[in-house]
Amino acid sequence: MLRRSVERMAARKSARQYWRSLAWQLAVVAAALLVMAWMAVNAVESLQRQHIASGFDFLNETAGFGILQTSVHYTEESSYGRVLLIGIINTIIVAVISIVLATVLGFLIGIGRLSMNWLVSKVCAAYVETLRNIPLLLQILFWYFGVLEALPYPRNSVRVGEGLFILNNRGLYLPLLQSESGAWLVWGALTIGVAAALALRSWAVRKQMATGVRPATTGMVFGILLGLPALALAATGIPFSLNWPHLDGLNFDGGLHIFPELAALAVALATYTAAYIAETVRAGLQSVSRGQREAAAALGLKPSLAVRLVLIPQAMRVIVPPLASEYLSITKNSSLAIAIGYPELVSVFAGTVLNQTGQAIEVITITMGVYLALSLLTSLLMNWYNSAQAMRGE
């Protein structure tokens, strides 16, 4: 009886606490919004007083300048809004490449640091200590000018075939596969094929878990994976063409062109961030109790299998949350690209557009908004992955 009423009181109290803290939080948010609104009004007023253009109409105006790397249609007649889009795409391109490279390298080095091999573990430790302690901007400049120094002038390009592979200090040129009309069918078939193959595999794994026997699916997987697109190719009459790089004026043109700026930036970001990821991975691995390693050894698993099948899956729960923040810093650090002329968001939008329009407040607000959105997106993906991992571990 007594216990019940105490419990009820406690519940009521915690409910009250809950509401009170909620009210407080709302009040704080409201106050923050008010302050921000006040600042915005203030800023707009003072801009108008100073005859400085304001508002977001400029996004529709003609940009008038050229951009080095454009993966969607862009000419000088395109709008500032289009420049924003290209900036975002270029940021994402370098971020994704760097994230993949950094993750692979980071895991290798993190695992290497715990290696039984003295040399390997010392080399990995030295890597981490060195790379973390040199400012990133210096590393970017080092890679960039290093790459430029190493590559030949266009006249002395390293060349394979007419246009199969051309490398010089203007970048790497490769033939580009171009989709003609009807190509979507082939891409669609490929997507379906991949999805079906994945489904088949997970079915086979489940079967193996349940019965201990894995159904032979290899033939079927290959059949679907290759057969469907092949059928689509045949049906549409191979709707692709190759765009070959060729000499035009002072430089090569056409094909797929990878710029030294992108390469240097991606390598710099990846090698730098890999040092941090390696530490995260090491911490994660060390968090798995010794017993697990010993148990894996007792079961007769080779060390490499023990790491892959026993240690990493358990370590992942410790690794993933800080990994997410490493990915975020890659995205943010990519803005250092402005130093070497890689046209990502800050360089083209918060740089050139800001200067051309003078609308600092609007441009910076949009830029911050984009970074915020990219950060939230990364966090979301990583949280989702993390909870999937955590669940699998239960």
Place this chain on the structure above:
Amino acid sequence: MRVLALAALMFAFGMAVASAGTLEQVKARGYLGCGVNEGTPGFSTPDAKGNWTGLDVDYCRGIAAAIFNDKTKVRFTPTASQERFAALQAGQFEVLSRNTTWTMDRDVSLGLEFIGVDFYDGQGFMVPKKLGIKSALELNNAVVCTQTGTTTELNAADFFRTHKMKYKILVYQKEAEYLAAYDMGRCDADTTDKSGLYGDRLRLKNPEDHVVLPETISKEPLGPSVRQGDPRWADLCRWVLFALINAEELGITSKNADAMRNSPSPEIRRLLGKEGAFGRSLGLTDDWAYRIIKQVGNYGEIFERNFGMQTPLKIERGLNNLWTKGGLMYAPPIR
């Protein structure tokens, strides 16, 4: 990311709206704030001891001489091309004197006021001699390098579009990096104001291996600017510039300024404050122009000192000569 910080500043506190009274503020503070280039020979370069020299520097020293009778009472703030306008708007200095092109857009939508032209320039290209190019029209599909936040980016785009040539443009934040990239052969051409190209060339590994192509592809009237909102301050800055040019036209130099004060010529007497109350109407003393010329010299002296044949730049007067000598330098009369 100084721009970001500046934008945040502007956002949080509103702009430093130029209110009437800039002159009083400057006088009370005891020095002039002057935004300059981080280092382009001829316009503004600091030496190892932090002493600044250059045309843009001398102009600000002229204002200081007029106000304080002491040309050293200036604090120079180096700004990158990209952040210069935001820095002026945010009130980091009172005059922006930084090889800045007067364009309509900058004049009417950035909240600043251009007060005149102190260097008539135009954009050009510099290429390595070994490229074997004689004219900018041979630059088809060239890679050109330049600096962000300049008129240069747009002019280059216009030029290649007009001549139906392909090009790739690389824009760097800092001059140091873009010069290094050009020197290492990342780009076929360096493009900026021609005065800047001559300055750039001096800083390459082998300056004699590079040529500035003959074409001038744009008009770049360079001049100082101030924040909008204080017309009296703008007047003062404008007349300092005019005083420099008028002094050259009247033959007054830093060396003969004292003797010239006794000249019978009414024009000279007005400029040097012997007749009329021109200085007072600017809020200064009547010998304002005398102080400027005595301490920094006339426009011609400043030009020769910073760009002339005695300097490594060796730039001809050309358009920057007086109108009486076939150039464009022409100042309204003091009367």
